[in-house]
Amino acid sequence: MQSPSGSPGKARHAIGTVFSVLTVVIALGIVIGQRFYNEPPSISSVTPQAGAQASTIPIADSAQTPAVATTPADQKDSVWSKLTLKFTWQKDGFGSVMTATFRIKNASDVDVKDVEITCIGSAESGTDIDKNVRTIYVQVPAHRTKVIRDFNMGLINNQVARTGCYITDFAME
Numbered sequence: 156m157q158s159p160s161g162s163p164g165k166a167r168h169a170i171g172t173v174f175s176v177l178t179v180v181i182a183l184g185i186v187i188g189q190r191f192y193n194e195p196p197s198i199s200s201v202t203p204q205a206g207a208q209a210s211t212i213p214i215a216d217s218a219q220t221p222a223v224a225t226t227p228a229d230q231k232d233s234v235w236s237k238l239t240l241k242f243t244w245q246k247d248g249f250g251s252v253m254t255a256t257f258r259i260k261n262a263s264d265v266d267v268k269d270v271e272i273t274c275i276g277s278a279e280s281g282t283d284i285d286k287n288v289r290t291i292y293v294q295v296p297a298h299r300t301k302v303i304r305d306f307n308m309g310l311i312n313n314q315v316a317r318t319g320c321y322i323t324d325f326a327m328e
Contacts, residue, residue, distance in 0.1 A: 206215035230265070234327060237263035238295075240272065242320045246311060253287060253311040257303045262294040268294040269298065273323040274308055275313035285312040295327070 225233070239262070244255040254275065261267055269292055271298035287308040295301040 180279040226308065231327065234261075234265050234267060235322075235325075237261065238267065238270075238322055238325070239321050240320060244274070244308075244318055244320070246313075246315075249312055250313050253308040253315075253318070254305050255308055257291065257292075257306060257320070258300060259295050259303070259322070260300045261297055264297050266294060266296050267290070267325045269326045269327060270322055271324035272308075272320055273321040274318050275317045276311060278312075278314045279316040285315050285318075287311065288323070290324075 164200055173257055181192065239260045241258040241260075242255050246251055246252065247254050253276075255274070256273065271288065271290045274287045275283050276287070278284050287310075289306070289308055291303055291306060293301055
């Protein structure tokens, strides 16, 4: 391909220059875009447009302001910190089934239900070798303790020597 001036070398040089300029422009745009999205504007950089009137928003007195409502996730975290689990367990079914008695204490102000319990079984060496997850579909009222006896946690590795059980999820009423 020849340029209008008739020299193929000049055409390649011009195309190379255009691509170089485009590369710099794109890279600069990405850097500016990242700066724009990653940095919140400072108060001093927010100015009203020409001709616009500035307004002020009064800040309410904290004594008059109602408490900020917590999100459901915050409320669940708060309830979670007030749930405790105590348990005893044994192997049944020729050493292949884990049964447990769980004592779930709910010291929160909210009723909980459908408590998911995860038990991690470890061998004599201390290596985790088994995991059982089950949901106990009961309601545990606020400030109460619920005992679930001889709950079947399912099949268990016959080499499990110790197990640790934890509440891993629940629903709130």
